[in-house]
Amino acid sequence: MIVEISHFFSILSAGLFFLAFIFSTRTYQGNHNLELLVNRIFSYGFYFIFISFLLYVWLAIQSDFSIRYIAEHSNKDLPTFYKISSIWSAHEGSMFLWILFLAGWSQLFNYLLSKNDLLKAPAIGVLAFIIFGFLIFLLFTSNPFETILPIAPINGADINPVLQDPALVIHPPFLYLGYVGFVIAFAYNTAFLIKGDMQINWEDVIRPWSLAAWVLLTIGISLGSWWAYYELGWGGYWFWDPVENVALMPWLAGTALIHSLYVSSKSKVLRGWTILLSISVFSLSLFGAFIVRSGIIDSVHAFANDPQRGLYLLAFSAVLITTSLIFYVYRLPQLISKNLVVAKSKESFLSINNILFAAAIFAVMLGVMYPLIFDYLYDKRISVGPPYYNTIFAPLTFLAAIFLVFSVGSLWQRTSKLLNFKSFLSMSILFAAAASICISYIYQDFQWWFVGALFSGLLILIRYFLLIVDSMIKKSYFNKPSAIAHIGFGVLILATALNASLSYEKIINIKPGEIYKDSDYEFYLIDFDLINEPNYDSVRAKFSVKNIYTPNKTFFMFPEKRKYFIRGQITSESAIKITPYKDIYMTLGDQLDNGYWVVNIQYNYLIRWIWIAAAIMGIGGFAALMERLKRK
Amino acid sequence: MNKIRKKRLVSVMTLIATSFLGVYLILSALNSNLDYFYTPSEIINAEIPNNKRVKLGGMVQMQSVIRDGTNISFNITDFSNSINVSYNGVVPDLFKEGSGIVAYGMIVDNRLIAENIFAKHDENYMPPNIEIPSE
Amino acid sequence: MNTLLRFSILIIPIVGILFFYNLLTEDKFYPGANFKNFNVPNFKLQSLDSASSFKKEDLQNELLLNVWASWCITCRIEHDFLMKLNSEGVRVTGLNYKDESIDAINWLNSYGNPYNFNLHDLKGSLALDMGVTGAPETFLIKDGVVLVHYSGEVNQAIWDSVFIPIIQENKMFK
Numbered sequence: 013m014i015v016e017i018s019h020f021f022s023i024l025s026a027g028l029f030f031l032a033f034i035f036s037t038r039t040y041q042g043n044h045n046l047e048l049l050v051n052r053i054f055s056y057g058f059y060f061i062f063i064s065f066l067l068y069v070w071l072a073i074q075s076d077f078s079i080r081y082i083a084e085h086s087n088k089d090l091p092t093f094y095k096i097s098s099i100w101s102a103h104e105g106s107m108f109l110w111i112l113f114l115a116g117w118s119q120l121f122n123y124l125l126s127k128n129d130l131l132k133a134p135a136i137g138v139l140a141f142i143i144f145g146f147l148i149f150l151l152f153t154s155n156p157f158e159t160i161l162p163i164a165p166i167n168g169a170d171i172n173p174v175l176q177d178p179a180l181v182i183h184p185p186f187l188y189l190g191y192v193g194f195v196i197a198f199a200y201n202t203a204f205l206i207k208g209d210m211q212i213n214w215e216d217v218i219r220p221w222s223l224a225a226w227v228l229l230t231i232g233i234s235l236g237s238w239w240a241y242y243e244l245g246w247g248g249y250w251f252w253d254p255v256e257n258v259a260l261m262p263w264l265a266g267t268a269l270i271h272s273l274y275v276s277s278k279s280k281v282l283r284g285w286t287i288l289l290s291i292s293v294f295s296l297s298l299f300g301a302f303i304v305r306s307g308i309i310d311s312v313h314a315f316a317n318d319p320q321r322g323l324y325l326l327a328f329s330a331v332l333i334t335t336s337l338i339f340y341v342y343r344l345p346q347l348i349s350k351n352l353v354v355a356k357s358k359e360s361f362l363s364i365n366n367i368l369f370a371a372a373i374f375a376v377m378l379g380v381m382y383p384l385i386f387d388y389l390y391d392k393r394i395s396v397g398p399p400y401y402n403t404i405f406a407p408l409t410f411l412a413a414i415f416l417v418f419s420v421g422s423l424w425q426r427t428s429k430l431l432n433f434k435s436f437l438s439m440s441i442l443f444a445a446a447a448s449i450c451i452s453y454i455y456q457d458f459q460w461w462f463v464g465a466l467f468s469g470l471l472i473l474i475r476y477f478l479l480i481v482d483s484m485i486k487k488s489y490f491n492k493p494s495a496i497a498h499i500g501f502g503v504l505i506l507a508t509a510l511n512a513s514l515s516y517e518k519i520i521n522i523k524p525g526e527i528y529k530d531s532d533y534e535f536y537l538i539d540f541d542l543i544n545e546p547n548y549d550s551v552r553a554k555f556s557v558k559n560i561y562t563p564n565k566t567f568f569m570f571p572e573k574r575k576y577f578i579r580g581q582i583t584s585e586s587a588i589k590i591t592p593y594k595d596i597y598m599t600l601g602d603q604l605d606n607g608y609w610v611v612n613i614q615y616n617y618l619i620r621w622i623w624i625a626a627a628i629m630g631i632g633g634f635a636a637l638m639e640r641l642k643r644k
Numbered sequence: 645m646n647k648i649r650k651k652r653l654v655s656v657m658t659l660i661a662t663s664f665l666g667v668y669l670i671l672s673a674l675n676s677n678l679d680y681f682y683t684p685s686e687i688i689n690a691e692i693p694n695n696k697r698v699k700l701g702g703m704v705q706m707q708s709v710i711r712d713g714t715n716i717s718f719n720i721t722d723f724s725n726s727i728n729v730s731y732n733g734v735v736p737d738l739f740k741e742g743s744g745i746v747a748y749g750m751i752v753d754n755r756l757i758a759e760n761i762f763a764k765h766d767e768n769y770m771p772p773n774i775e776i777p778s779e
Numbered sequence: 780m781n782t783l784l785r786f787s788i789l790i791i792p793i794v795g796i797l798f799f800y801n802l803l804t805e806d807k808f809y810p811g812a813n814f815k816n817f818n819v820p821n822f823k824l825q826s827l828d829s830a831s832s833f834k835k836e837d838l839q840n841e842l843l844l845n846v847w848a849s850w851c852i853t854c855r856i857e858h859d860f861l862m863k864l865n866s867e868g869v870r871v872t873g874l875n876y877k878d879e880s881i882d883a884i885n886w887l888n889s890y891g892n893p894y895n896f897n898l899h900d901l902k903g904s905l906a907l908d909m910g911v912t913g914a915p916e917t918f919l920i921k922d923g924v925v926l927v928h929y930s931g932e933v934n935q936a937i938w939d940s941v942f943i944p945i946i947q948e949n950k951m952f953k
Contacts, residue, residue, distance in 0.1 A: 084852050160856060163889060169852040245737065308802055319803040320936065326803065330796045337792060341785045352651065367659075375670050382674060388802065393681035395699060400677035404670055519714045519733045573737075583737045601734035602711065610714050612734040703910065723817050723910065742907040 014067055015079050019157035021064035025115075026147040028057035029140045036137025047133045051122055054136055057143070058119035065112045068156065072099050078164035081105055081156045086168045089546055090176070097181040103305055103321075104156040106184060110301070111146045113185075113192045118143060121196050121221065130212060134203035142195060145328045153321045173548070173576045173583055179239035183232060190229025191262060191297045196221040197269070198294035198336065201287050205339035210346050215277035218290065220640050222273060226266045227633040233259055234626040245584045247517070247597045247614040249622060252401045254309045254380050258300030261373050265293040268369035270633070275362045278424055282359065284347045285366050291336045296373075298329040308384065356427045361419035368412050375404040406461040409505060413468035416498060417475045436478045444471035457513045465509030472502030493639055497632025504625035507618045514617035515594075519601075521608045528613075533596070534558050535569075535613070543572075550574040550585075553600055553609070557589065571600040571611070595619050679748065685725040692751045700727060700756050701746045709741055720747060720756075731758040738763030811931040812941045813910075819923050820908040824898040827880050827887075833898055835923065841951045843871045844918040845894070845933075846906060848878040849886035851914040857932045861893035864938075869952060873897040876906050876914050921949055 032054040039047050072095050077083040085105070086098040099105040118139040125132050150156070197218040204214045236256070241249045250256065269289040276286040303309050306322025353359045379396045386394050421436060422428050448466035452458050476499050483490040520528050528535040538554040552572035558565065569587035576583070589596040594617045601610030681699045682690070692698060705726055708719035716735060719726040729747050739745060739761060749758035825832045838844075845861060847854040861871055873894035875883045880899055887894075900906050909918065910928065919927035919942055927945050929937065946952060 080856060083855075165852055165855055169850075245734075302799075306799075306803065308799070318936070322803045323800070326796065326799050330792070334789065334792055334796075337789055341788055344785055352648065367662075371666050371670070374667075378670060378674060382678075384802065385798070386678075388798070395679045395681060396674065397677060397679050400674055403673045403677065521713050581738075582740075584734075599734050601714075604711050604713070608713075610711075610734055706907065744912060 014071055015076070015157055015159060018064045018067035018071070021060045021067070022147065022151060022157070025057050025060035025064065026144055026151065028053050028060065029115075029144040029147065032057060033137050033140035033144055036133055036140060039133040039137075048127065050133060050136055050140075051127065054122055054140055055119060057140070058115045058122075061112060061115050061143075061147070065108060068108065069096055069099065072096055075168065076164075077166070077168050078159050078161060079156075080158045080160045083160060083165050083168045088167050093178075093181060094176050097175070100184045101175050101180075104150070104154045106188075107146070107150050107154050107305075108156050109185065110188050110192060111143065111150060113188050114146060114195060115143050117189075117193050117196060117221075117225075118199075125217070129217070130209065131200060131203045131207060131214065131217075134206055135200045138199040138202050139195065142199070142332065145332075149321075149324055149328065153324055173574070173581060177239065177243060179235055179243070183235040183239055185232075186228055186235055187232030187259065190225050190227075190232045190266075191259070191300070193225025193228060194222060194262065194266060194269075194290070194293040194297060196225070197290040201290045202336045202339065205287070205336065205343050208343060208346070213277075215273055215286065219270075219273050219277060220637055222266065222270055222290070222293075223633055223637040223640065226263075226270055227630050227637065229259075229263050229266060230626060230630045230633065233263060234623050234630075237626075238623050241619065242586065242588055245586050245599050247515075247586075247595075247599075247616055249619060252379070252396075252398045255304055257376050257380050258296070258303050261376050262293050262296040262300065264369050264373050264376070265289055265296055268366050268373075269293055270636075271362055272366055275359050279351075279359050281349045281351055281353050282363055282366070283349060284344055285363065287340060287347065289366070291333070291340060292373075295329075295333045295336075298325075298332065302326060302329055303380070309380075354425055354427055356418075356422065358419055358422040358424050361415050361422060364415050365412065365419075368408055368415070372405065372408050375408075376401070402461070406464060410464045410468045413472055413502070413505060416501075417471050420475055420479060420498075436475060436482070440471055440475040440478060443474050447474075455513060459513070462509055462513050465505050469502045469504075469506035469509065472498060472505070476502070493632050493634075493636035495632070496635055497629045500625045500628030500630075500632055503621060503628060507621035507625055510618045511616065511622065515615055515619075517612060517614040519610065519612050521604070522611055523606075523608045530613070532560055534560060537609075537611075548574045548576045551600075553587075553611075555587070555598065557596070569596070569598050571598045573600050590620060593617060681746075683722040684720055684727040685722055687727055687751065688725045688754065697748070697750050697759075698756075699746055699748050700729070702726075702744070704739065704741050704743055704745055706741045720745070727754065727756055729756040729758050731761055735761055736763040811929055812937075813928040813930070814926070814945070815928075817925050819920060819925060820905065822898075822905040822908070824900055824905060827875060827883055827897045827899050829880070829899075833896075838872070838920065838923070839870075841921050843869065844874055844920055845871050846874045846876050846911050846914050846916040846918075848876045848914050849882040850878065851876075853932050854915045855890065857915050857934070858890055858893065860932075860934050860938070862891055865893045870895045874906060874911075875899050876911065877901065877903045919945060919951075921951055 032050050035046060035050045035053065039050060071079060072082050072086060073092055075082070075086060075088050075095065077086075081102070081104050082098075085101050086095050090098065100109045118136075121139070122136060125135075200214060200218050200221075204212060236259070237249045240251070241247065269286065269292075272282055272286040272289050275282045302322065302325045306325060307319060308322060353363055379400055382396055383394050386392060417437065417440060444467050447470050448463055451466055452463050476495050479490055480495065482488075518530060522528055522535070522537050524537050524539050526537055528537075534557065536556045538556055541552045541554060543550040543552055550572045552570050555569040555571070556566050557569055558567070567589060569589055571587040572585045574583050574585060575581070584599055587598040594615050597614040597616055599612040599614075601612060603609050679697065679699050681701060682692070684700065684702050687698070687700065700720055702720040702722045705719035705721045708726075710717045715730065715732050717728060717730040718741075719728050721727075729749075731747070731749075736745075743763060746762045747756055747758040748760040748762070749756050819835055819838070821835045823832060823834050843864075845857075847857075864871060871893055873896070875897050878899075878901070880901075883897070883899070898905065903911070909925070912930070915932055917927075917929045917933050918925050919929075926949060927942060929941055931937070933942070
């Protein structure tokens, strides 16, 4: 009964969004009452989809297995937490969540944007159309409300044990919130392009929304990386998998967007770039959704789906993207500013930044598309691996870092003398060069990417250090959110480089009672425990570990191997010891005939700092958002 | 007017030149980093030159797994032909006889010295695939 | 700015759309469909009630072999379609996979039996030899040769686009 109500409310919501869209097209004549009606219908559209989703969550908590999707992905014995998260563990349910967030962001926008805003009506119309299109997709091709009747299964299929994890519960919601949040910029800018009034100050409107979406997307991607690290057993945090890449591209475009917005709002140049970027971010999100859900990409990560769904998503995305691009191209001459960007001004460095990010997006897109194109043309399967992406990203990152440092202390619309002998810039370059050579020498690693990364990262940190100290002494203004975020970027560069260079692993054979002595640590395998949980059995190793230099402080590590009953699936739970500079990461392998076990010990240097760096960037973005909101 | 036009022309030309350079660099990086995917039959028939890194996909042949300390050796088959693979390290959780895997490494004398082993998730056994930073 | 140059930006998305459209509508593009032929391996398995045993030679000349289990939820959903195939005269043989015979028999009694007979593959050895990695999966077999191996739920859409063409091509089930 409840499922029918939930289903009905979704249909109702779709109808309301459709109405809102239709009516919005008639508001061109400037009919204010009609605009208010559109906003109200839109709001009700949101309320109904929201209630529909809440009811669905209720059904999941109640373990109502008459509903096919819930039966396929949930289980009576799951903790409530995971019963809820099982909703977004597969295609139909995660699509439902995606649409909920789309509607949620849009409704917030509807609520907060002044009703006197000239672009509000067409923007709401665009949003209504987008939400309607996705709801139709959900209801017709990916229906989460389908029932199995007359006899419902007594118990559901267990969800993949790998998904029974707190990180996997929060990672998709944050990711979707970020992804989908850029629809506001997309819709508002499309409305701007349709209306064609060049005087409208759209930058100030979309800037807070884009910042907020960016922060959430940064967090979402970081959560995914962190989860992959501790759950997958390989000790890696980024695999350049196509599905990861299609989440990275919107992030790259989003980062470029918030920087370009900064320029456009201050100097009215780069408007063309900024609008193109705002169209691109959401377009890349659409592209990502398509790639993952159409069945085209054969990846460990992709949802297995049929081409029918792919065709719909392709058609719908095509309509959205080409429509906005057509209007963009049509208005482009009016968008381009008559003023030139002054050489060596802040604008110039930020426009170079745009170009670098565009190159990065192009490179990733090529890496994702190339296997598809190659297979299509030559009928040969290839894959593009990490070496390609690392080779491309390293130089681009270094260039970005260098131009970033040039831009600190540069001036709006004026050339500034940056590279004179006593300038902070010169000092930073000298210190960074000296320090990176020293560090390379200490670690005996002179690979180009290592030295380059050290130089770039240190350059950023030193330059900002000088900026902060100087501003504190002179009590002068400096852009704090930007400083925070960029310091985070500097830390990220250093952490990834040091992690790549210093980390290593040892594979050993060991049996209970033996001690393995490594260069800094001693591992004593005490024994194994057999553990019985309701849904799995496990073999757990008990290691007592101590650092040779502090022999009195021992700690324990418990890597284990689990066998889940319902699917007979075997997983490894790695044991991780976190120390300030590194992680000790132990994975249990197989047992050999002679009673020995294969064990993998990894030393992952500075890996926590990678996520800390991402968090710092997020905090910077959040601070920028707060500053922006306070000024309103 | 002319001076501004000239300046604009210069900057556009520089932009185009750097773009071409950038695209060229990216494409050459791509070409030198492609991993070709083969089945065992293709490896046997195609005469892959020695010391070339490839991805080999197929099923772990029953009763072919031999362990020796931290080393493991097994055959990958596509039901027509099989190739022997050797690997040093911990194999992924889903690895077992009869499971589908992809091994990445160098082909030496029609054998694969694997640097990495990936086990394939099957959608039916576990309908929801892992959703890592994906949309 | 040159109008032609501007609008040529649109070439990029249009090419992209056409490319993906082509990929999606390619013949035989269905993730899960495998058309590589191979011989059905020799086997000896019991029926679900242990009353009889079967060998490779006991299989009919033309058949659909459906891999299923009582613990497989998607099989429950596919089951309705298999019953429908039955009513259209298509016979299905079952390969009961890694399932206790009692659970399988109860399942068939509760939901209905679309299978003419069932091979009880408790350990999954035949399934393994045929490349099965889970349930449900379906094989289209003619004269001991597998023509189609589909991994996943067979519904009307999959039946029409994956199986029917091969059935017609090989003039099966006349």
